[in-house]
Amino acid sequence: MPQSRYPNLAAFESLVGQDIAVSDWTTITQAQVNQFADATGDHQWIHVDPERAKDGPFGAPIAHGFLTLSLLAKFADESIHVDSVKMGVNYGLNKVRFVNPVRVGSRLRARFRLLAVEPLLPNGQQSTSEVTIELEGSAKPACVAESIVRRFE
Numbered sequence: 001m002p003q004s005r006y007p008n009l010a011a012f013e014s015l016v017g018q019d020i021a022v023s024d025w026t027t028i029t030q031a032q033v034n035q036f037a038d039a040t041g042d043h044q045w046i047h048v049d050p051e052r053a054k055d056g057p058f059g060a061p062i063a064h065g066f067l068t069l070s071l072l073a074k075f076a077d078e079s080i081h082v083d084s085v086k087m088g089v090n091y092g093l094n095k096v097r098f099v100n101p102v103r104v105g106s107r108l109r110a111r112f113r114l115l116a117v118e119p120l121l122p123n124g125q126q127s128t129s130e131v132t133i134e135l136e137g138s139a140k141p142a143c144v145a146e147s148i149v150r151r152f153e
Helices: 009-013 030-040 050-054 065-079
Strands: 019-022 087-098 107-120 124-135 143-152
Touching (some): 009 107, 009 124, 030 065, 065 124, 065 143, 107 143
Antiparallel strands (some): 019 107, 087 143
């Protein structure tokens, strides 16, 4: 894995087609799932009722897919650093797939592959990365998405 700290956008751009970072593992807790349910209004029992979820299709409560997806910001912030960048913004997503349920207590991490870079004049860059959110102990990831980020020097 190459370093995940880059001096400037030009150095970052040189890595198109390569894996650029892997985040640390993070554990999904029931409290986190409950807070996400409160924030979004999605209180479906498969997420927030551990007793009922034991008898459900996943054998335990699971994280919301959008909770898993929202961790992209945390994973990127913790694992990709471009020293010259003064500001970065999430520009959006292309493809998103929730491939595998994430049971409460599971650990996730993200692997970033830089797919494309486009200049944003006068001092920026738009990058598209494939982000695979890996589920510890599973060959199948939890989520795969194309993330678009704009960075400005």
